[in-house]
Amino acid sequence: MVVDYPTNKIWTTLVTKRAYLGGALVLNHTLKKAGSRYQLKIMVTREAEADNELMAAFAAAGIPTILIQDIEPTRKCNVNKAFWQKLAPWAMTEYERVVLLDSDQIILQNIDDLMTLDLPEGHIACVHACTCNPRKLAHYPQDWIPKNCPFTSANPQTGSPAPIHPTSPRTHHLLNSGTVVLTPSKPQFDALIDAIETHPDVPDMVFPDQDILAIVYRNKWKPLPYVYNALKPMRDCHSNLWKDEDVKVLHYILDKPWASRDFDREDKVQSTHRLWWEAWAEVEEEWTGPEAGGEKRRLFESVVRPVVAQE
Incomplete structure (x- = not known):
């Protein structure tokens, strides 16, 4: 079925290698299942584009790809190059609105309102970073503690984020880049590259x-309400704020659901993996069911299935 998508606004996510293919397919599937009017386009690097079978898998899924330019500081950095590639949408000035999503997210409710969100010139919209650090990861900043977390100050009834004031803690100025609403702009892209x-x-x-x-x-x-980028640990560390029925975008930060089918279904955080696997079962049916052609089934067995845990 051919869908007549608007051409001036898109969802996009970055895939640099096969490891995130399963995530991207579930993201695309759940966007469609939630009734989005807009198309997901996958950003790929030159290395990913050179993987012909990976590109064939995207084509079989009906997901267009966008080859992005390399983005990397010229000075020596201790940073994975892939992080900088996520800034590519700011250069996509052929679009009026781009919403950047992470491929380890699933869409649980329609989020098309982000495509028409009022955004002042030179601004972006996103969800705060949760700075609780519930796992006590040593490499996280020292001021990442529950007292300083912006979600600790959020409205527990409405989920609305606390306003940012000049006297707000440093952590209240931090964002999570899993969902970013932006208007592509050369001056804004140049400002990011300069920084x-x-x-x-x-x-x-x-x-x-x-x-x-x-x-x-x-x-x-x-700041957007947490429901547009609900980081899975928040279901536990911000249980007074989190409401399952309100979550629109669930973000599987840290351990990925496709890494193992064996997860603790009684655990408040790990139990969210069930939703990903339910969506995956529907994706698998699309690729292997009676409507799928022989080439699609071949690609599923050789490219898609190997990157998703079988046990």
Whole structure:
């Protein structure tokens, strides 16, 4: 079935290698299942584009790809290059609106309202970073504690984020780049590239893409309610805020659901993996069921199935 998608607004996600293919297919499937009017287009690097079978899998899924330019600081950095590639949508000036999503997310409710969200010129919209660090990961910043987390100050009845004031803790200015609403713009893209090249913190950033966004867009980003990028640990560490029925986008940060079918169904956080696997079962049926052709089934067995846990 051919869908007449609007051509001026898109969802996009980055895939640099096969490992995230299963995630991207589930993201695409759940966007469609939620009734989105807009198309997902996959950003691919030159390395990913050179993988002919990976490109054939995207074609079989009916997902267009966009080859993006390399984005990397010229100075020595301790940062995975892939983080910087997530900034490519800012250069896609052929579109009026791009919503950047992570491929380890699933869509549980329609989020097309993000395509018409009022966004002041030079601004982006996204969800705060949760800075509780419930796993006590040693490489996270020292001020990432529950007291400083912006979600601790959010409205538990409405889920609305707390306003950011000049006196707000540093952590209240931080964002998570899993969902970013933006208007592509050469000046904004150039500002991001300039910050990558010149900001002194860049070589040792812990969360490079979202840290650079927080710097360039300080006081110029619109906080969205957590439901547009619900980080799975928040179901436990912000249980007073989290409401399953309200979540629109579930974000599987840290351990990925496709890495193992063996997860703790009684655990408040790991039990969310069930939703990913239910969506995956529907994707698998699309690729292997009676409507799928022989080439699609071949690609599923040789390219798709190997990147998703079988046990």
